[in-house]
Amino acid sequence: MIRLRAIQQILQWEWALEYRRSNGWFLPLLFAAMVGYLCSLLVREPSPTVWLALLWMTMVFSALQTALRSFAATPGQWLYLNQLVAPTELLIGKTMTTALNCLLVTWTSLALFSLWLGWPHLPEQMGQVPLWPFVVSLSLGAIALSSTLSFTAALASKIERGTGIMAVLSIPLLLPTLLIAVRASKLALLGEPLSNLYPNWAGEILMAGLPLALGALLFPYLWRS
């Protein structure tokens, strides 16, 4: 049984800790901005494929930072949170806050990429491509990333010196999500009709829901100790 009240308490907790009392939320954004600027220095006028690949690399590593932060708390804070909510509620609440932070990172990176690297040059005859399917593809992909990453971040937080192992544990598990998300965003960027995008969006939603459901089942075993 998942209580909405508990989820709300986690969201309030995050809001108080990450946004009001410290500048924790700013760190992944700053990371994304730095990587984006680095890309703009290293590559000039990239092709759409390279542009998209750089954007996704920026997003993945910023999302890793975001997820790592979401499970970084002092033992005292964990003691308090664990009395407040059940393990499954904790995972769902943390996944929601990670997803929101990842969306923030995604939109920021997109804005900075279009500012510093410019919009990728598409063939002339394609005309005007609407922006919103591309943003939807990216956003769904960011949510899918955060649902896998929240679980691996929780796992890594149980290991001493676990921050280093986090990337190694996560990246192979992210490959299916990334392949679907990159394809969805590429099709959207190249102005494919929406009917070709729907299956890929469904795939992205599946890759957001499946790790979350699996994580919710496994999380009580992980958190017991």
Add this chain to the structure above:
Amino acid sequence: MKAWKILGIALVGYSLFAGLTSDVPRLVILNETIRNLYFHVPMWFTMIALLGASLAYSLRLLRSGGDGEPLNLERDRQARAFAEVAMIFSLLGLFTGMVWAKATWGTYWTADPKLNGTAVTLLIYAAYFILRSSVDDAEKRARLAAVYNVFAFVLMIVFIGILPRMTDSLHPGNGGNPAFGSYDLDHGMRLVFYPAVVGWILMGWWIASLRVRLDRLTAQQTPS
């Protein structure tokens, strides 16, 4: 020696002999490399069977530690050993596949969905072993590794089972290329292929259970 071990030796021996000497269909491009079906494909069947066993042991480990009772660490040894041997078979499958790909596709490696699936499986289980080696406490290691094993197995199945069907591939069995579907596998080849699959699974099981025994004896000799 138990009967299933003798059966395993007999089936693998038969498939090695018959696989190299029996008649096979003459097909363009494939030519004699079609015999790789007897050696390459059983490796993947064995890998999946052993990984499935590893998953089952991980699930049983997680169910064992309830209500203050200690975790059953024997299940952890089994889960690890089966995953280890599965990775050996995965490497063997990869190498037999690469040799075949060089002969038919002209390259050792392409960005084919099947090859990506193999690469991701190897990476996932490499991470599983890294995870194990970075936790010192045996109970904690057993629990964390089991949780990761279950989580990773499901995502791996999504990757190797569902994604390849969404894209085209040069690999036999995809995009109209012949493989061991009901309509394009020669009857004579079936008589070698299925025994090879069963034989290699039995051999893999045997190797893994030896590994478990060795681990158990080592654990008894060095009391924690």
